[in-house]
Amino acid sequence: MNRRQFLSGGGLAAAAAISSAGCLARPSSPDKEYFVNWARGILNVSWPLSGEDLRLRVIGDTHFTYFDSRDKEYADNYARMSGFGKNLPEEHLPGEAGQEFFEQAISTAAKDNIDAIILVGDILSFPSIANVEYAKKSLDVCGVPWMYIAGNHDWHFEGLEGSSDALRKTWVAKRLSPLYPEGANPMMYSKVVKGVRIVAIDNSTYLISREQVDFWKAEASKGDPIILAMHIPLYVEACGSQYYCGSPKWGAATDGIWEIERRPRWAEKATDETFEFRDAVLSTPNLVGVFTGHIHHAISMRGNGQNMFSVADCRAKRRHLDVTVQKATR
Numbered sequence: 371m372n373r374r375q376f377l378s379g380g381g382l383a384a385a386a387a388i389s390s391a392g393c394l395a396r397p398s399s400p401d402k403e404y405f406v407n408w409a410r411g412i413l414n415v416s417w418p419l420s421g422e423d424l425r426l427r428v429i430g431d432t433h434f435t436y437f438d439s440r441d442k443e444y445a446d447n448y449a450r451m452s453g454f455g456k457n458l459p460e461e462h463l464p465g466e467a468g469q470e471f472f473e474q475a476i477s478t479a480a481k482d483n484i485d486a487i488i489l490v491g492d493i494l495s496f497p498s499i500a501n502v503e504y505a506k507k508s509l510d511v512c513g514v515p516w517m518y519i520a521g522n523h524d525w526h527f528e529g530l531e532g533s534s535d536a537l538r539k540t541w542v543a544k545r546l547s548p549l550y551p552e553g554a555n556p557m558m559y560s561k562v563v564k565g566v567r568i569v570a571i572d573n574s575t576y577l578i579s580r581e582q583v584d585f586w587k588a589e590a591s592k593g594d595p596i597i598l599a600m601h602i603p604l605y606v607e608a609c610g611s612q613y614y615c616g617s618p619k620w621g622a623a624t625d626g627i628w629e630i631e632r633r634p635r636w637a638e639k640a641t642d643e644t645f646e647f648r649d650a651v652l653s654t655p656n657l658v659g660v661f662t663g664h665i666h667h668a669i670s671m672r673g674n675g676q677n678m679f680s681v682a683d684c685r686a687k688r689r690h691l692d693v694t695v696q697k698a699t700r
C-alpha cells in the first residue's frame with residue numbers, strides 16, 4: 371500500500387477498532403466513561419477528577435504551506451509539499467484550507483472556554499520561516515495557552531542530507547523552537563492543567579528513545595489523570611498498518627514512500643524502546659487518552675482497553691477535536 375492509498379482510507383478500512391460515534395466505556399471502570407461524536411468534533415470523558423472540568427482543543431495536520439523569499443534556497447525542498455492536498459484525492463484539502471481551519475479553531479478557543487490548545491503535529495507542511503511566523507503570531511493572540519509537539523512534516527525540508535534524527539534536531543532548533551512553551555524540551559515535556567497531566571512526546575520519526583520511555587514512566591507514576599499528545603498514533607492490531615508507532619510492520623521493507631518524501635529509508639525495524647513505550651502507555655491505569663494526528667482520519671481506536679483518538683479528518687473538513695474531561699458523578 372502506498373501513502374496515497376493509505377491517506378485515502380485503504381489503510382484503515384479493515385480497522386475493526388474504529389468507531390464514528392458513541393460510548394467507548396471501559397467495562398472494568400464504571401466511573402470512567404467516554405462519549406465521542408465525530409460529526410460534531412466532541413469527546414466527553416467522565417473521570418474521577420478532584421478539580422474542575424478540563425476543556426482541550428486538539429488540533430492536528432493543518433499542513434500550512436506559507437513560504438517566501440527568505441527560504442528561496444530551500445525552494446526545491448518544499449516544492450512538493452507546498453502543493454499539499456492538490457495531488458491527493460479530493461477529500462484531502464489543500465494547505466490553504468488547513469490555514470483557514472486553524473484560524474477558526476484558535477480564534478474561537480477563548481470564547482469556547484478552552485483551557486489549553488494541544489497541537490499534535492504537522493501543523494506545518496515544512497519548516498519555512500513564514501509558516502512558523504504565521505503559527506506563532508496566531509497563537510500569541512488567541513488568548514489561550516497551548517502545547518505543541520512536532521509531526522514528521524513540521525521539520526522536514528525534503529531532500530536534505532542527514533539522518534531523520536539529525537534533521538529533526540537541526541530544524542526544531544533552527545525554526546520550530548518558538549512554537550514550544552518556554553523552556554520545554556521539544557522531545558518530551560509535560561504540563562498539569564486543572565489537575566490533569568498532559569504529556570507531549572515527539573514520535574515524529576516513528577521511534578521512541580530510552581529517555582522518552584523513562585520520561586513517560588516517571589510522569590505516569592505520579593498517579594494523576596494523564597493524557598498523551600504526540601503526532602503518530604500507537605499501533606493497534608486491528609489497524610494493521612506500518613504507519614503507526616510501535617507497528618511490528620514498520621521497517622525498511624514496508625517503507626514505500628521514502629523516495630517520494632526524499633528522506634532516509636526507515637530502519638530495518640522499530641527500536642525495542644518503541645515497543646516498550648507502546649506497552650507502557652497502554653498499561654497505564656490512569657491514562658485518560660492518547661491524542662494524535664498523522665493518519666488524516668478522525669477515529670477512535672482501542673488498544674489493551676485504552677482509548678486513543680486521531681483528530682484530523684480531511685473528508686469531514688475537520689482538523690480538531692474538543693475534549694472535555696469532566697468529574698464523574700457516581
Ligand SMILES: [Fe+2]
Nearest residue numbers: 492521522664
Ligand atoms: Fe504526519
